[in-house]
Amino acid sequence: MGPDSTDTIPQNRIPPTTVKFIQDVRERVGTVVVGQDVVVERILIALFTGGHLLLQGVPGLAKTLLVSAISKSIDLGFSRVQFTVDLLPSDILGSEILDQQKNEFRTHKGPIFTNLLLADEINRAAPKVQSALLEAMQERKVTIGNETYSLPAPFLVIATQNPVEQAGTFELPEAQLDRFMLCHRLEYPTIEEEKEVLRRNSTLGVRREDRGAVARTEFDILDNEPVADTEELIKAMEAIQGIHVSDTFIDHVVSLVDRTRNHPCLELGCSPRAGIALIKASRARALIHGRHYVVPEDLYALAEDVVLHRIRLTYEALADGNSAQGILRKMLQSLGATSEIAAPSNGQPA
Numbered sequence: 001m002g003p004d005s006t007d008t009i010p011q012n013r014i015p016p017t018t019v020k021f022i023q024d025v026r027e028r029v030g031t032v033v034v035g036q037d038v039v040v041e042r043i044l045i046a047l048f049t050g051g052h053l054l055l056q057g058v059p060g061l062a063k064t065l066l067v068s069a070i071s072k073s074i075d076l077g078f079s080r081v082q083f084t085v086d087l088l089p090s091d092i093l094g095s096e097i098l099d100q101q102k103n104e105f106r107t108h109k110g111p112i113f114t115n116l117l118l119a120d121e122i123n124r125a126a127p128k129v130q131s132a133l134l135e136a137m138q139e140r141k142v143t144i145g146n147e148t149y150s151l152p153a154p155f156l157v158i159a160t161q162n163p164v165e166q167a168g169t170f171e172l173p174e175a176q177l178d179r180f181m182l183c184h185r186l187e188y189p190t191i192e193e194e195k196e197v198l199r200r201n202s203t204l205g206v207r208r209e210d211r212g213a214v215a216r217t218e219f220d221i222l223d224n225e226p227v228a229d230t231e232e233l234i235k236a237m238e239a240i241q242g243i244h245v246s247d248t249f250i251d252h253v254v255s256l257v258d259r260t261r262n263h264p265c266l267e268l269g270c271s272p273r274a275g276i277a278l279i280k281a282s283r284a285r286a287l288i289h290g291r292h293y294v295v296p297e298d299l300y301a302l303a304e305d306v307v308l309h310r311i312r313l314t315y316e317a318l319a320d321g322n323s324a325q326g327i328l329r330k331m332l333q334s335l336g337a338t339s340e341i342a343a344p345s346n347g348q349p350a
Helices: 018-029 036-047 063-072 087-092 125-139 191-202 230-240 246-261 272-288 296-310 315-318 322-335
Strands: 052-057 078-082 094-099 104-109 114-119 141-144 145-151 156-161 179-185 206-211 212-215 266-268
Touching: 018 036, 018 063, 018 104, 018 230, 036 052, 036 156, 036 230, 036 272, 052 063, 063 078, 063 114, 063 156, 063 212, 087 094, 087 125, 087 141, 094 141, 094 212, 094 266, 104 145, 125 156, 179 272, 212 272, 230 272, 246 272, 246 296, 246 322, 272 296
Parallel strands: 052 156, 052 179, 078 114, 114 156
Antiparallel strands: 094 104, 141 145, 206 212
């Protein structure tokens, strides 16, 4: 399987500011969120690669709190949109407004003109609203009236979704799902993590407000002072370009994507975006774990987040009790990954 994921990059291979950036952000998030280390890693991967992230999980797993903590840890523009059934595309993108004094239209830009957009409960919005995000997520542009406007750089959409509740929700179209680089499914905390959550919550106390008081929540203890700025994020994004990806690793990624298109149990396989996402995300994960090359572990760790939301089982496969996760795991096992994927010869990129 190649070098262990704990192998570190030599000091001259990674900017010290990038190492500190990752540590500081994780420590800041850890002050308000217990556990969820994998989710924090996925958010960092999305930030470093400019890919969009979909977080799925039942209510109460700190999805919104996580994104809020990340947004306040880095000096980036942040907007939050609560998706509802009566939301309109103009509520997100903006619109043209008639200035009666000047008798001309002026453009009012919506909350999408930011660096980090939190689309809360994205599946509650009607398909028309979801479709309005397609151009922004792919091309980083927005069309309002007859004008096209570029979005700020970097631009990232992090959406949350409740996968269980069906009442008042709309299924995300495949075209939009494919634009999410990662779809991570949050799990319940462990027993020890949940004990720590309860301990911390019991010490929050109350906050005086006007003539009364309200119970404090985890959102009240978020520090508004960022621990990193945009320049440090840019350096991390540049450092990823130096992460080595071998031809054999690319071959395995292409093979995996191709198998999803030809598997008898799948009616919908992965698009080329899946392969691009696997490479980008693997390079970012390697950097976060202190390596200057990708290893099979990166592919295995990220495959479910990259692939599962892009494939669909046939009715026959579902009736036979198959699951997308089970089929993907069998595909990964059959890849026969070797150490050739991992380290470049002599520790240098080929």
